[in-house]
Amino acid sequence: MDLHHPLIQSLALPLLVAFMVTGMLRGALGPVQGRRWAAAGAALAIVGTAVWQLGWQMPPGTLTERLPWIYAAAALLGLVLEALHAGRRTEWLAAGILWALVLAVLPTRALPLLLGIWLLGLAVLRAVLREYAARADAAAVLVLSSLGLAAAAMMAGSALLFELALALAAAVGGCALWLWPIVRIAFGASGAIVAALAWLSLMQATAVLTEARPLTLLLLAGAFTAGPLVRWMRRRLQRPAAPPGPRARTWVEPLIVALVAALWVAAALALAAWGGPGLPTGTDDPYYKPKW
Template identity: 70%
Template sequence: MDFHHPLFQSLALPLCIAFAATGFLRGVLGPVQAARWAAVGVAVAIVGTVLWVLGWRLMPGALTEKLPWVYAAAALLGLGLEAMRAGRRAQWLAAGILWALVLAILAWQPLPLKIGIWLLGLAVIRAVLKETPRRADAIAMLVLASFGLAALAMMSGSALLFELSLGLGAALAGCALWLWPVGRIAFGASGAVVALLAWLALAQATALLTPARPGALLLLAASFTSGSLVRWGHRRLRRGEGRPWVETLIVAAVAALWVAAALALAHWGGGVDGPAANMDDPYYKPRW
């Protein structure tokens, strides 16, 4: 068996690690503490997968070599916020500050563009963190957005970013099995912060290293409005929310529509018909 095959290292491995680690923490910590800390399992899977695929460089040079550092910093921040029982506003501010630092170190861009990307990231972070941790709505949006980003990266000619985005989505899916159809844990800061920063960093890498259309990436970011759109629809129709597991399916369906629109724009809009535009992505002769 080839342990570097993408079906293993970017699908089976993160999914199994996230599911097993989350279940282990839930069993060891008990129902009360597990509600706070079981989501650490997804952080373990996300960081472990990027280390398996990319390794670790003490002095990173290329953009992709900086990603493990971003993941590790986000995981530590999430653990710290969970330990301090930080509120949603504090989580949003802390994650926003880290996102600004990530933009500063990943690559050079004009300042106005960086500010715009930072504000977009703040909106994405807020959209996810305001969801109820005991429900699977937030993680469903993250799973769909990650798989959509993986598809966009592959269409844009980057096998590396495809694998990293696929691994992120698989890790989140493994954790989601503990939240849906019945919520047995909470998707708190210990898992949400690293997932958000990982997605934002991968989206930024896709924008910088591939010819992916900015509009497609914006549509993927818009998928994080799905939870708010569903609640707005309920208010407009003057009907209450249904069962949580049904509501999560509706949120996922709306997110899937955003993802489909992004991929349709990428496919028919032109601009993703060549290899990655920047050779900072070295993954053209993969080990598998």
């Protein structure tokens, strides 16, 4: 078995690591602490597969060499916030500050554009962190938006960013198997922060390293509005949500949220496939040599 094959390192490896480590933490730490800390399995899978794919350069030079460091910093922040029992507002503010630091080390253009990207990141972080930890809503959106980002990166000519985004989707998906259809863990800060910041970093890398259309990336970011849109529609229909809990029937809502997110992703990929000026002819980014 070739562990460096793209399907292994970008799909099977992060999926299995996230699923197994999440389950091990859930079982080893007990029903209370294990449920709370189990999402760290996703963080380990995200950071570990990025290091496996990109290496650990000291000091990092290229944009892609900085990604494992960004992932590791986001994972550490999530673990610290989880240990401190931080509230949602504190999690959001801390993640927003780290996102600003990430933008400072990634290639950027004009200051107004930088500010817009930072605000977009704040909106994405808020959408992820405000979801119930005992539901699979946030995980479902992260998986679908990461798959959409992977497809957009491949259509824009970058096999490396395709692999990285696919690995992110697989890592979150492996953890989400413990959230759906039966809720057995909580998708808290230890997993959600690193997943959201990894997605934002890959979105920025796609914008910088490829000629992907900005509107395509904006539509992919729009997928994170799926949860609020579903709740708004439920309020309009006057159907209150069931209270979250380990035995609550929470398997239906994530399906609806995933469907709404999939519509955003489909619109983004349709726009990318539609083409037009600005799409590349199909060359990879300069930091990567395809393995297939």
